[in-house]
Amino acid sequence: MSSGDGRIIGYSIAGLCYGTYLFFSGFSKFREKLLIENTPTSKIRSIAMGRVEVFGKVIADRNNVAEGPFSGDTCVHCWWTVEELRSSGKSSKWVVISQGYIGGPFFIKDNTGTVLVDPDGARMDIPMDHEYMLSKKGPTGRIIEFLTGRGISYKGLIFNKELRLREYYLAPGDKVFVMGVAGKNPFADPDRASLNEEGVMIQKGKHKEFYYIADKDEKEVLKKMGWQVIIGFFGGAALMIVCLFIIFAYFRIL
Known part of the structure; x- marks a missing residue:
């Protein structure tokens, strides 16, 4: 394995770990978003x-x-x-x-x-x-x-x-x-x-x-969380797939 190949595999493993983190953080944000959506805003009194x-x-x-x-x-x-x-x-x-x-x-x-x-x-x-x-x-x-x-x-x-x-x-x-x-x-x-x-x-x-x-306000909060859910789910999943493809291709698993 050349030093260049080692770096590629290292970056791919790091990317796989980060993609996994993003994916599961998307689940966490989704639960929080649902909790806010399902909780009515109370008047203070x-x-x-x-x-x-x-x-x-x-x-x-x-x-x-x-x-x-x-x-x-x-x-x-x-x-x-x-x-x-x-x-x-x-x-x-x-x-x-x-x-x-x-x-x-x-x-x-x-x-x-x-x-x-x-x-x-x-x-x-x-x-x-x-x-x-x-x-x-x-x-x-x-x-x-x-x-x-x-x-x-x-x-x-x-x-x-x-x-x-x-x-x-x-x-x-x-x-x-x-x-x-x-x-x-x-x-x-x-x-x-x-x-x-x-x-x-x-x-x-x-x-x-x-x-x-x-x-x-709540509308802005939910909008921000919505983007975080999308980035977490789809961004994390895409990063995991790409990194897994590189790793599998390198080790000729595919």
């Missing part, structure tokens, strides 16, 4: 305990407002990543060296009421809001303060490291779709908890239920 789907707008409260670590923008929940460009031979790639989130439970509101949402454990489907590229000039201001406070080094032996910083956040006024479990609100005022939505908090649940938060 009429939320019942158990699985629930709601849509509204993020509202700010003095106790739940945060700031994006790099931009300083006001938000209620922010996922951030720090990546470093690392080289290996003739190629280079971005490697996540630190990540985390800022913020806690936040409120959403529709035309009937307000409910608390705890994002802990949720799959956050939120597009990137800001990206910062740092190289020889290095970071400035609040970015330096954040990186040093987290123990993230941006200095190399001679020049500063090449870093990429990203923020993904929910801000006051953003529309938000939530599918989770409505349970007791541990932060509720006992004297006011008789009001349904004040005694409820949407959360992950105790049995690893599907928990999903997106800054788009």
Whole structure:
């Protein structure tokens, strides 16, 4: 077997594994899509305990407002990543060296009421809001303060490291779709908890239920999932067939 043939077989095996992953992820997305389609969207004032789907707008409260670590923008929940460009031979790639989130439970509101949402454990489907590229000039201001406070080094032996910083956040006024479990609100005022939505908090649940938060409405969520199902099923199946054909042809199994 020549080195060229070895690479072809290696790529084919890798492609077969990735195609299998895509195919089964398509099944997973299909189940999630069906779950959303079969769960009616509840008005906040009429939320019942158990699985629930709601849509509204993020509202700010003095106790739940945060700031994006790099931009300083006001938000209620922010996922951030720090990546470093690392080289290996003739190629280079971005490697996540630190990540985390800022913020806690936040409120959403529709035309009937307000409910608390705890994002802990949720799959956050939120597009990137800001990206910062740092190289020889290095970071400035609040970015330096954040990186040093987290123990993230941006200095190399001679020049500063090449870093990429990203923020993904929910801000006051953003529309938000939530599918989770409505349970007791541990932060509720006992004297006011008789009001349904004040005694409820949407959360992950105790049995690893599907928990999903997106800054788009249900129609947009289902459209995106539909494409993911198609790519998973048909893209994964096509990739598996092509890679299997190459492998079988090489070993003369066909």
